[in-house]
Amino acid sequence: DQQVKQNSPSLSVQEGRISILNCDYTNSMFDYFLWYKKYPAEGPTFLISISSIKDKNEDGRFTVFLNKSAKHLSLHIVPSQPGDSAVYFCAASSGTYKYIFGTGTRLKVLA
């Protein structure tokens, strides 16, 4: 039973355009959400997070949107750069240390 789902295994975007990565969750008790980025042969790197009391959090080119009623969050990267090519994981927690991760979306930014 996957509580956090990333239904798109891969995404290709042209450099300079917007990348939108999506994540759905089923557990209404989740109240904290994170995005991690992973390059090959490296561990996941924390990117951005959002608490359920907010619906948007922005950090430079990265913005995370949370739609609690739809149990959906998305990560927007604008403008996309070739260095953004990586696997992106969303994760959720219900106020504890235990993160539940999605299966990841591989983003490829084309130069």
Added chain:
Amino acid sequence: GAGVSQSPSNKVTEKGKDVELRCDPISGHTALYWYRQSLGQGLEFLIYFQGNSAPDKSGLPSDRFSAERTGGSVSTLTIQRTQQEDSAVYLCASSLEGATRGHRTDTQYFGPGTRLTVL
């Protein structure tokens, strides 16, 4: 060190052998976590340490898996009598405080992982 380090980076072993995986967390981080990522899957929580104690071992898949942490720092994940389904990338993470009552858990920082292949 500056980040979480893990060793070895790769481990190939034969079915039935025991393996030990090591994690060095970020200096000063009291909380330590082990995850694993099997092919095509997300990261699966295994165990959480607060200091040297492990209040949550709920993710360990079987009694062949054990972990310890000494001196509030280095942790070792041991898999006994390895099976082919144990093949995965084992990731360690650390955070400054872990779960503190009434507070938001803090960000977990991951190491590069150990790729375990059981033949």
